[in-house]
Amino acid sequence: MTGINNIENIIFSQMSLSTFKKCPLKFKLKYIDGIRWKNSSPVIRHFAEVFEKGKKFHLLAERYFQGISTDFERFKEEEPEIYEWINKLKEYFVIKKEHTYLPEYQLRMIEDPIRLQAKYDLIVDTKGELQVWDWKTAGKRLKRDKLEQSFQTIVYLYLLKEKSELAVDRKVNAEDIKMIYLQPNYIDSPVVIDYTEEKHKRFEEVIKNTIDTINNYDFMNDFDKSLYKKHCKYCEFNFLCNNERINLFKSDDEEIIDEIDWDDIEEIVI
Numbered sequence: 001m002t003g004i005n006n007i008e009n010i011i012f013s014q015m016s017l018s019t020f021k022k023c024p025l026k027f028k029l030k031y032i033d034g035i036r037w038k039n040s041s042p043v044i045r046h047f048a049e050v051f052e053k054g055k056k057f058h059l060l061a062e063r064y065f066q067g068i069s070t071d072f073e074r075f076k077e078e079e080p081e082i083y084e085w086i087n088k089l090k091e092y093f094v095i096k097k098e099h100t101y102l103p104e105y106q107l108r109m110i111e112d113p114i115r116l117q118a119k120y121d122l123i124v125d126t127k128g129e130l131q132v133w134d135w136k137t138a139g140k141r142l143k144r145d146k147l148e149q150s151f152q153t154i155v156y157l158y159l160l161k162e163k164s165e166l167a168v169d170r171k172v173n174a175e176d177i178k179m180i181y182l183q184p185n186y187i188d189s190p191v192v193i194d195y196t197e198e199k200h201k202r203f204e205e206v207i208k209n210t211i212d213t214i215n216n217y218d219f220m221n222d223f224d225k226s227l228y229k230k231h232c233k234y235c236e237f238n239f240l241c242n243n244e245r246i247n248l249f250k251s252d253d254e255e256i257i258d259e260i261d262w263d264d265i266e267e268i269v270i
């Protein structure tokens, strides 16, 4: 089937792979047909404050690690929560001269059959190890088991191990890479996920198998909606597929936030 994007041209991200796993039709609508959640949609408006705070925190953290002087004090009155978050981050994360910080760093790999990209909140090279940091500002306390199996963990760790030379000019052993999820509201309890060569091989299989399934998926004939129904009530295409709207007042915010690709939301200015 033809669409705005041909499958062969798609460079997969953790979000697109995880979307395919949740529902192949949703993947097709978003990544092949190019239909995205509009900023004016009721869901995005409902979560506008959550998104805006998250985006601002990411921008301020980026500036902090880039060493760009920013008047953080002005947030004290205007945005006390963001002010508190960034102060906690600065206390927790004292910048060391001997370390290299790569905030908002993008990596890409196109080596048949793997076409993969990721944007990292922060990579830190301590010269002994590489740390991937990811900020999570929305939602409840993170669950380790969910994160360990997530496509974000799989893609971010796999891609960094494969392409470490692009980021830090040297090959790095899997055992010297780790991923750390940090929530400013729970700054003392980051979720640290270690990496190993065994995991690297396993993650490669998961990525290859998923891309292979996508490449060979017949969206006209293979799709069986009944298999994916549990994701419909939080899906932006619920009205299109089932003629039902997301019930924002009966839904679990967490589930909806998980569905939204933050990169889809318009940039904000601070």
Ligand code: SF4
Pocket (backbone or CB within 6 Å): 022, 023, 024, 025, 026, 029, 225, 228, 229, 231, 232, 233, 235, 236, 237, 238, 239, 241, 242
């Ligand atoms: S509403 Fe349901 S079937 Fe339709 S794209 Fe979303 S998850 Fe898939």
